[in-house]
Amino acid sequence: MKVGILECGFPPAELVPGFGTYGAMIREMLGPHREYELFDVAAGELPDSADTAAAYILSGSSVGVYDDLPWIPALIRFVRDARGRAGLVGICFGHQAMAQAFGGAVAKSPKGWGLGNQRYDIPSRSPWMDDAAHIDAPASHQDQVVACPVGARVIASSEFTPYAGLDYGDAISFQFHPEFVPGFATGLLESRRERFGISVDAAIASYTGKNDCARVAAWIGRFLDHRAGSK
Numbered sequence: 001m002k003v004g005i006l007e008c009g010f011p012p013a014e015l016v017p018g019f020g021t022y023g024a025m026i027r028e029m030l031g032p033h034r035e036y037e038l039f040d041v042a043a044g045e046l047p048d049s050a051d052t053a054a055a056y057i058l059s060g061s062s063v064g065v066y067d068d069l070p071w072i073p074a075l076i077r078f079v080r081d082a083r084g085r086a087g088l089v090g091i092c093f094g095h096q097a098m099a100q101a102f103g104g105a106v107a108k109s110p111k112g113w114g115l116g117n118q119r120y121d122i123p124s125r126s127p128w129m130d131d132a133a134h135i136d137a138p139a140s141h142q143d144q145v146v147a148c149p150v151g152a153r154v155i156a157s158s159e160f161t162p163y164a165g166l167d168y169g170d171a172i173s174f175q176f177h178p179e180f181v182p183g184f185a186t187g188l189l190e191s192r193r194e195r196f197g198i199s200v201d202a203a204i205a206s207y208t209g210k211n212d213c214a215r216v217a218a219w220i221g222r223f224l225d226h227r228a229g230s231k
Contacts, residue, residue, distance in 0.1 A: 002034070002036070002053040003035065003036050003053055003055050004056040005057050006039050008042060008093050009059065012191045022179070025180070041058075050085040055089065056082060058093070058173075059094055060091055060092035064106070079097060083171060092141055092176070095145065102171075107146045113196055115140055117137065121133070126155060126167045136212050137213055138185045140185070141175060144175060145166070154166060178212075
């Protein structure tokens, strides 16, 4: 199947030589057995049609869905048009953009930053998931979904991020980053220490522990395969 990767942002330039762009990380996460096409959404690139690919994955970004940038409304329109015509997967900013597009709300959380490996409970399961009671995965966000779109089921949740994973039936999204490897996640926090305004040492230390990124990657893969089989 062909997967369109909508790159909504890029990592710090100094980390790209070692780890690649967000699009490259997503390809690495999902494996080489699919066809991929990358679109630099922040530069105004979008597919000509929702039918260009069987599925689309929206990447993370350092901007907010509420920022006054011309490409964000265009992305929201594309996501609305693509829903039901292609599978949709959102990661971090992509998770927020999909929630905004489908009637939810996103805001800068007064709780502050969610950084490092975070634990999420699994309140409900979809057929493409396994029997995990909880997962641990890297997070790097201050914005989060604060109102769940009607019809979306919560499939990952924490006290800090109640709507950390959503299943719309024909689309899924996650606030955390299953595509991040520990080396990149560490480098990202190191490069943004001043922006966070808080100590990130504990968050960096958390990356030495286990994570469930491979497990979530398998979930996404099975979702994509299910969507391809249903077409």
